[in-house]
Amino acid sequence: MEKKKAVVILSGGMDSTTLLYLVNKKYDTHCISFDYGQKHKKELHHAKATCEKLGVKHKIVDLKVLSDVAPSALTRDDIKIPEGHYADENMKETVVPNRNMVMLSIATSYAISIKADKLFYGAHSGDHDIYPDCRKVFYSAIKTAIMLSDWHEVELDAPFIDFDKGDIAILGKALDVDYALTWTCYNGREKACGKCGACTERLEAFEKAGIVDPLVYE
Amino acid sequence: MEKKKAVVILSGGMDSTTLLYLVNKKYDTHCISFDYGQKHKKELHHAKATCEKLGVKHKIVDLKVLSDVAPSALTRDDIKIPEGHYADENMKETVVPNRNMVMLSIATSYAISIKADKLFYGAHSGDHDIYPDCRKVFYSAIKTAIMLSDWHEVELDAPFIDFDKGDIAILGKALDVDYALTWTCYNGREKACGKCGACTERLEAFEKAGIVDPLVYE
Numbered sequence: 001m002e003k004k005k006a007v008v009i010l011s012g013g014m015d016s017t018t019l020l021y022l023v024n025k026k027y028d029t030h031c032i033s034f035d036y037g038q039k040h041k042k043e044l045h046h047a048k049a050t051c052e053k054l055g056v057k058h059k060i061v062d063l064k065v066l067s068d069v070a071p072s073a074l075t076r077d078d079i080k081i082p083e084g085h086y087a088d089e090n091m092k093e094t095v096v097p098n099r100n101m102v103m104l105s106i107a108t109s110y111a112i113s114i115k116a117d118k119l120f121y122g123a124h125s126g127d128h129d130i131y132p133d134c135r136k137v138f139y140s141a142i143k144t145a146i147m148l149s150d151w152h153e154v155e156l157d158a159p160f161i162d163f164d165k166g167d168i169a170i171l172g173k174a175l176d177v178d179y180a181l182t183w184t185c186y187n188g189r190e191k192a193c194g195k196c197g198a199c200t201e202r203l204e205a206f207e208k209a210g211i212v213d214p215l216v217y218e
Numbered sequence: 219m220e221k222k223k224a225v226v227i228l229s230g231g232m233d234s235t236t237l238l239y240l241v242n243k244k245y246d247t248h249c250i251s252f253d254y255g256q257k258h259k260k261e262l263h264h265a266k267a268t269c270e271k272l273g274v275k276h277k278i279v280d281l282k283v284l285s286d287v288a289p290s291a292l293t294r295d296d297i298k299i300p301e302g303h304y305a306d307e308n309m310k311e312t313v314v315p316n317r318n319m320v321m322l323s324i325a326t327s328y329a330i331s332i333k334a335d336k337l338f339y340g341a342h343s344g345d346h347d348i349y350p351d352c353r354k355v356f357y358s359a360i361k362t363a364i365m366l367s368d369w370h371e372v373e374l375d376a377p378f379i380d381f382d383k384g385d386i387a388i389l390g391k392a393l394d395v396d397y398a399l400t401w402t403c404y405n406g407r408e409k410a411c412g413k414c415g416a417c418t419e420r421l422e423a424f425e426k427a428g429i430v431d432p433l434v435y436e
Contacts, residue, residue, distance in 0.1 A: 097330035112315035145359035
């Protein structure tokens, strides 16, 4: 039987890469990534490398206009990436306003255009407090809007919505995800900084899963 | 008292231009337009001219990537614009999949970024049958998603959702809208064709309102 088509929004980080491994077991998978001017461009190279390794189609969409429409520390050289754990105050500057809806809406256009039945994204519970567009209430509303946006129905699915990053790493271990081809650090330097909120969470997740992070840290 | 800020999605057509005149009476208005590779680029020049005339801020976002992600007759030279009245079959090729959600999501990023309270768009009842993302059910779902997408709440408003194009023209007459600075034709030629679905509907609307269309037709 022919596999159904699915689109996965792949950032190149550990969450969406684990999601891709999961979805690819069952669906004819097409990945979409976004270059929204993020300083950590490296994640896009890793996204590409993972798609090549798994032999899935990959489209990178140039969304650099977003940094002009809505500036953020993630995209602008004049705003510094904060250090420390994720917490409302110090990480707020990394919020790209409404980034998820923008990526989801373009990914939906793509899914409709290739007649995919499903659209997957890697929102998880650890993101809820700081990123409003990772909350379950947002997910539920946008899922409805996506379903209604075209005569061809696309079903949005966020299977990690109740997972934390540690749960994702545990699943990734079982799926034999190659985490050397993922990138999490918000700074775009040669090695991961190990200090920003993103690095801190990643390291905690690997510890919970009992696996060694293959990345080299500064 | 200082006016509240509002963002208007302005295509340069008669619906969104009428909307701009309406919103601008009450709000500190910021317009956003999208260059998604539409053949009828002229509408963007008209959008710019209207904003200059009214002295409102105007941002044009380059969204030409959309025609690569999801091809349509509106954006691709290799797909011809159909003639005749709007009807499911002949106009389906002009649907840019999920275009409204893409524009609404980027406009929301912009609204959040400038701390606007309201976001207006010109969806009306005449569009419902052919464009699924102009239906009231879609509007209601995306309104909820937009409200939840950030800690700064943006309220989506589509005041023409129960209007037909004739009602809009009647309102525009009362608001003294300069319709010479609007463009509706889907073909990007010097003069409006008068034959495509968009022209046909515009001409019917002006007739209903009892005003003479200032545009010159082929």
